[in-house]
Amino acid sequence: MHWADVVALNLSRRGTKHIVSTGITPSGEFHIGHLREILTGDMIARAASESGLDVEFIFIVDDADPLRRVYPFLDDEYAKFIGHQIGDIPAPNADGKPDYQSYEDNGWNYADHFLNPFLEALATIGVKPRIVKNLASYKSGKFTECAKIACDNSEEIKEIIERVSGRELPTNWFPWSPLDSNGSLEGVSVTGYEFPLVHYTDKDGNNGSSDLTKGEGKLPWRIDWPAKWSWIGVTCEAFGKDHGASGGSYDTGKEISQLFGYDAPQPLVYEWISLKGKGAMSSSSGNTIGPMEALQLVPPEILRYLIAQSKPNKAIEFDAGMSLVNLADDYERNSSRDFVSELSDETLSRRRRVQIEDAQGAIKLSTIDNADRTNNSSVSFRHLALLAQTKSEDQLVWDSLGLTKNDQPSDLLRDRLQKMRTWISSEHFPDEMKIVMIEHIPKNLLSELSSDEIQVLKRLIELLENCEWTSESISNSIVESAKSIDKSPRLAYNVSYVCLMGSKKGPRLAPILTELPKINIINQLRRCIDSFQ
């Protein structure tokens, strides 16, 4: 059974109505890692819905969180916004400076600046969660009830956190962080509480009061999280292993949630995605691949498949080179399988059955809509990579695929070719996928040529010299050269690849040769014979 179905099964034991939640703080550029959070939740929701449960999927945007520090992509001017809520400060412009104009004109804030492109990417990828913005929720009083309970029971909450997490909290700790008169959450000490006001002294020594019914502050994370479960009614949440560690925020949240009269949601802890050879993704170090960037390279199904095919507790190593090629290959291979007939085999071992079911589940969860987008473009990922490299004009690609002028390619196929071209010209396209015609043949390969092969090669040169430089005639020449000494065409192909590309195998040769000058090819073959003798 696929992991998402297992979670769905667990949920069905708990009830029929569910809210699956995810949440991210938009403090910088989003990357592929964030996609795991959202897609894990989306897949659970989809599987649950599939199994007949009434389920809603939400994405909580933690835009009430403060700016922690001036990140490398920000101008020093942001220093004055440290401690301010990211949904309430201006977004950076291209130079990293605060864009006050847009902020005043239409409220374009820091959080939205990073969030909105991510939401667009999500839409492309088939994820349409209900968005819950934390800052607005505080301001409209959604947190009031839980905030009151927390403040009324501050000692008990403090005890839970200290006992479960094993860390000591300062004596003046209080389960509400007030905003000071400048809008900062930092350096503010609570001096008293009488609902709905929390009294404080800010870092400059000014006294004031924060009304928790109006969101003039926020709950610290370890209380904020269970409070959200409670007022939203979250029954299932996928979260990163940082929150899932023993003594982490899920453990404390579970107990705090009881104070709010709410049972903690079904948890699902997932591992991180790291960039191959470079460690964990991090927006601040620039060690990242964004969802938008990845979507320019491959179809969205592939990104879903990246998450679907791997169990959540498995770390994923990712890069936009060979990893992506292998992933796409794997996806294509599996999506063309007939799972139903495979599973109808009664003699399957339990292990084998599980393996097939998991692949089936992963493919199912990778499709964008119910519409089947993959089967109507029969060209494989590798083949398209080949065509895109050898055909400069799109029409030549369509010709090669056997599409006539009357039978034009689908938009989907056009889009895939466009992406492939983008990828090929990007830094990410792996060397081993590149088609390279060699100029000097490795001596060891040449010395392995048999006398039959040399004979075929000689014959091939003659045939090529006299043939029309078209794909068909070149093909015929190659085949003919082998037949001339009663050998399989394979022999002729092998020797051609060795001489032209330096390996015994290669992509369909004739169409590539038509793109190159005839004389160069013939000279190259001649040089091979010369250096052999």
Next chain:
RNA sequence: GGGCCUGUAGCUCAGUCAGGUAGAGCAUCCGGCUUUUAACCGGACGGUCGCGGGUUCGAACCCCGUCAGGCCCGCCA
């Protein structure tokens, strides 16, 4: 200090919860294919399941211990 995850074929992993003859894909090699989608079809090669104990008729799986790698508990998913 506390805890989590991972360790199975050259590579990527499934199988561990519900113990019952070690599984896939890729790679490699061989064969097939009288015109090659780096294709396709068929076959082969390949593992004392990190290590040591224990429970059991039977352990990759359960229990105890141990080694190695990664990570979390200072809200970077």
